[in-house]
Amino acid sequence: MSAPQPGSEFFTACQNIKNDLENHTKRRLEPASRFISHQDLLQIWQTEDRIHKVLYTDRRIDDDLHNIQDNFIAILSTLVSIEATHCLANFRSLFLAGNITDKDLPLEREQIETFLPDQSELVDQFEIIQCEFCPTVISCTTPLHCVSSKRRLPFEIKPEKLGIGGFGEVELVTITPRYWETDSKSYNNFAYKVACKKFELKEAFLKEHKNLTILKESLTTQHHILQHYTAVDHGPHNYYILFPYAEHGDLHHFLYGGAGSYEIHNQFPGIPEESDTAIFKPLLYQCWALACAIQWLHDYIQVDGEHIMCAHLDLKPDNILIRNDASSVVGKWMISDFGISVLEPQKLGSGRPLSVRGCYQEPTIEVNPHRGRGTYRPPEAIIRTGSTVTANKIGRRSDIWAYGCIFTEVLAWAIGRREGVRHLAEKRQIEATNDYYWDEQFAQSLSPQATGFKVRDSVVRWLKHNQNSTERVVGEWVKTIEDILVIDKEHRPKAQKLVEYVRGVYKSCDLPQIRDSQPLKSPAEPSFRQPSSSSSSQSHNRSNSRSSVLRSEPISQPPSPSPSQSSSQPSSPLSSQPSYRMPESKLLPHGKKHVIDTYMSRTSCQGKVPIAVVSNDKVEILNLDLTQKEIEEVGFLSLFGKLGNAEVVIEGQYLAIWGFCKGSRKGEGKRMLHIGEVNSGFETSLPIVPELVLSVAVSPHGLFALVQDKEIILLSWSSQSSSDVRRTLTLPSSDQSFTQAIFNANGKFLFVWARSSKHESLYVWKVEGMTDEPDFAVHYSLHRFHWNTSVMPYSSGEGCVLADDQNRYTAVTLNQQRSGTHSVEPERIERPFDTLNVIVSCMIGDEYLLGLVKSGHLITARLYLHRFEITRRENQTHASITRGSEVLEVPKSFKQASKVRVYEQLGVATVVLWNETSFFISDLPPSNGHH
Known part of the structure; x- marks a missing residue:
């Protein structure tokens, strides 16, 4: 029918x-x-x-x-x-x-x-x-999506072209809500913008994806390398790699005032006027960060127990992207585009040079240069055709040359902004057919064949002109460029030395200006260093050890040194750091009264530490400048109700406050909870009952862990709404209760402490790819009673120190052991400990614990800081904490501290102590082997 x-x-x-x-x-x-x-x-x-x-x-x-x-x-x-x-x-x-x-x-x-x-x-x-x-969902947890060409990609508006690379074009795409999965079952509730690099050739796509995957899987990380989210194979000639969107374009746009894409002061409103020397420090901080990123690429990638060396081979301003960073007036600079990069396992099987009959052979990457031209290509990348073909190779030292060229252009911008960069480019092209930083050198004969290379004369003259600047930092900057732009790649500095050089220029920003500058020798004049065993030889002026670097005599091409030459040391400064006066320690009043709680962020940005100070009805945000050793007020956030008691945590720009609000009558009150972001304020709608929250952990990436008795609620600020519950964690052991949660400083691990009447446990979750089951757990027996325990994670997150209120300290190393299923009774052990007589303490990196110690009585009493060393044992969960040494005496006028933090930047560790009325800040002397 x-x-x-x-x-x-x-x-x-x-x-x-x-x-x-x-x-x-x-x-x-x-x-x-x-x-x-x-x-x-x-x-x-x-x-x-x-x-x-x-x-x-x-x-x-x-x-x-x-x-x-x-x-x-x-x-x-x-x-x-x-x-x-x-x-x-x-x-x-x-x-x-x-x-x-x-x-x-x-x-x-x-x-x-x-x-x-x-x-x-x-x-x-x-x-x-x-x-x-049936549009496809794109997940960041899937390394490569193989999507049928019939399925649509969830790009909700027509992509906007951002740029064109050697093997593909880059577009800005907007992913429709609920089609971008950041981790397991966590989706975007709003349209999400990402950068999309599109390839037509599958071979180019697969190579870059392979390179990026190695960088992403490294045990070590570097925050100024642009890591990709995921990749998509969408059928023939449609291959995509998705990256974080760089809101401020690239360094080329920046150096050329937006290059027609934007107006520089609209994109970077905090940039001072051209004559203001305050711009040097933020620029040099980003240059130093890029040098550290290059060092990481060259020397510190570790995957599957193997040391990987990476030569980028295409460093240029176009491949340095600038992301938004509220703490930097010039944004955050990040290296991108690894399409032609070469990554190879270290051939010698060790990070140390291999000694053969007194000569040292270092692990190297050597590949044939790609054909093509480019401003930032080193002289060894030239390829000849005709009667002579070079057999030279390029590798990691080629990246150093490219960095030197970029570093020069950043200096040109610092001095003269866009016109300064244009002027330098015009100078390089006078009487030349290209704008390289080098020229071919010809012998005094009728032969048309080049015999070597030299730094382009116009570049040498430009550097010499700026070397006499009354701004000390400009002179140091020029000298560093001279050390980097070395024609002979074997004598070019390695990445480690590059970091030291740029760090020295950054530090010179805080030195007094040169009032009556003396003319420096021409870079074309040779200088000679007299060997000396005395310590006085280490205090030579840096300019004297650098003036021969840009000499015009040619380096033969290709270089073929004799055995004796190959063991000689490359020309380098006598000291990797400029001489400077160590800043004095400071003890200053902070001027805050009626304070309920204070928290100093464990992370600093560009030398500034956010501090949150809670009073009755507000939380004040301060910035502690580690270099100037001063506090500035940033602003405050009003609280809803008068506080009785409260606790606060701030990490970077994110903060949380919880505690009790006073009622209208004596004895009345209720629990309150505020989480928020410094610039945006507090979230007014939370998917949780504040009365149930015992404490809060805050990640510098905007992840909040709200601790309740039997579960932890994770909320993500990045979703634009804290009402988005990212995950709920529960206890493997149902008879235990949570007491504390804390992220490590970089936010990659969440440490949790829990206890019952019979045992107490440490649980650790990796934030990336987080599962319901902890990645690590260790359980301790309780015989009669427990002491309150606090967890202090190592900086890297690979371990922590447990401290109880009886000054018993236990160092724990993570060994990735799973906690086991919920139904299995955990194995319990006795908790080992070392007793340390300290008032307050904090971690220094992964290797040291710093404690404030009081000795003597009455008039003989003294306060000093003591550095304890953490000695790990191979394949052991627990490490020992040894006595170490006294490192710094604290003024007697400083009353007992309630907070202590140590911050490491540019190789210097700075300690900050805080009490009810004042703060004490001082740089720490280095420890043996401590970096």
């Missing part, structure tokens, strides 16, 4: 649905990119009456409404779009009783023909239209 013919109600409903589908379709004018999200489909089909009218022949549809809404709305939408009336009339027998659901889309033609037999035109339409209803 044939199905009854549809009536006007059916056609009206179908037309309304088609109109709604069209209105909700993204990129509707682009046939190959059109799609509609599952959330919009749910909204369109949420009215049950619509389903009744479309499936007009089915009288039992009420029993299956939820099943249809959950599993068949994409198929229904496709059938309505192509007006497949017969399928709609027989929907139950074809689909509800069948084995095809929305999850099977897109269907192959053979599958479509099973429910549309002998209807080739409708089959063709279904095959095309179905693709609009």
Whole structure:
């Protein structure tokens, strides 16, 4: 019996649905990119009456409404779009009783023909239209997505071109809500912008993806390397790698005042006027960060127990992206584009040079240079054709040359902004056919063949002109460029030395200016260093040890040193750091009264530490300048209600406050909780009952861990709404209760302490790829009673120190042991400890514990800081804490401290002590072997 013919109600409903589908379709004018999200489909089909009218022949549809809404709305939408009336009339027998659901889309033609037999035109339409209803979800936890070309990518607006690289173009794409999975089951609630590098050649795509994957999987990390999110293989000639979006473009745009893409002061409103020397320090901080990133690429990548060396080989301002950073007026500079980079395992099997008969052979990368031209290519990258073909190789030292060129252009910008960079470029091109930083050197003969290379004369003259600046930092900057732009790659500094050089220039920003500068020797004049065993030889002026670097005599091409030459040391400064006076310690009043709680962030940015100070009705945000050793007030956030007692945590720009608000009557009150961001304020709507929150841990990346008795709620500020619950963690042992949670300083590990009447436990989760089960757990027995325990993570997160209120300290090393299933009784051990007589303490990196010690009584009493050493044992969970040594005496006028922090930047450790009335700040003397 044939199905009854549809009536006007059916056609009206179908037309309304088609109109709604069209209105909700993204990129509707682009046939190959059109799609509609599952959330919009749910909204369109949420009215049950619509389903009744479309499936007009089915009288039992009420029993299956939820099943249809959950599993068949994409198929229904496709059938309505192509007006497949017969399928709609027989929907139950074809689909509800069948084995095809929305999850099977897109269907192959053979599958479509099973429910549309002998209807080739409708089959063709279904095959095309179905693709609009099954966009793919992109997950950051999946390294490579292999997506059928039939499925649409969830880019909701037409991509905006950002730039063109050697092997692909880069576009800004906007991912529609709920189609960007940051980790397991955590999705974006708002449109999310990412940079998308598109490749047409699969070989280029696979090579860059392989390189990026190695960088991402390294046990060590570097925050100024742009790591990718994931990659997508979307069929022939459509290959994508997704990256964080660099809001401020690249360094080329910056150096050229926006290069027509933006106006520099709109993008960087904090940049001072051209004559203001305050710009040097933020610029040099980013240059130092880039040098550290290069050192990491060259020497510190570790994957699967193997040491990987990386030569970038394409460093240039276009490949240095600038991301937003509220603490930096010039943004955060990051190295990108590893398309032609070379990554190789260290051939010698060790990070140390291999000694062979007194000569030292270092692990190297040597590859043939790519053809092409470029401002930042080193002289060894030249490829000749004709009678002479060079056999020279390029590698990590080529990156050093490129950095030197970029460093020069940043100096040009610091002195003269965009016009300064243009002027330098014009100088390089005078009487030249290119704008290299080097020239070929020709012998005094009729031979047309070049005999070597030299730094371009116009560059030498420009450096010499600026070397006499009354700004000390400019002179140091020029000398450093001279040390980097060395023609002979074997004598060019390595990355480690590069970091030391740039760090020295950065530090010179705080030295007095040169009032009466004396003319320095021309870079063309040779200088000689007299060997001396006395210590006085270490105090030579840096300019004297550098003036021969840019000499014009040629280096033969290619260099072929004799054995004796190959063991000689390259020309380098006598000291890797400039001489400077160590700043004096300071003891100053902080001026804060009626303080309920104070917290100093464990992380600093560009030498400034955020501090949160809570009083009755507000939290004040301060910045402690580690270099100037001064405190400045940033602002305050009002609190909702008068506080009785409270605790506060701030890490970077994120903070949390919890405690009790006073009631109108004595004895009345209620618990309160505020989480927020310094610039945005507090979130007013939280998906949690504040009364249940015992404490809060804050990550510098905006992750909040709200500790309750039996569970921890993780909220992510990055979702733009803290009401987005990222994950809930529960205890493996049901009889225990949580007492504390804390992230390590870089936010990569979450440490949790829990206890019961019989045992106490440390649980640790890795934040990236977090699962319900802890990545590490250790359980301790309790015989009669417990002491309150605090967890102090190592900086790296690879361990922690447990401290109880009886000054018993236990050092724990993570060995990645799983906690076991919830049903298995954990193995408990006795908790080892070392007793340390300290008032307050904190970690210094991973190797030391700093404690404030009081000795003597009354007039003989003294306060001093003591550095304790943590000695780890191989394959052991616990490490020992040894006595170490006294490092610094604290003034007697400083009363007992309540807070202590140590901050490491540019190789210097600075300690800060805080008490009720004042703060004490001082640089610490270095320890043996401590960096």
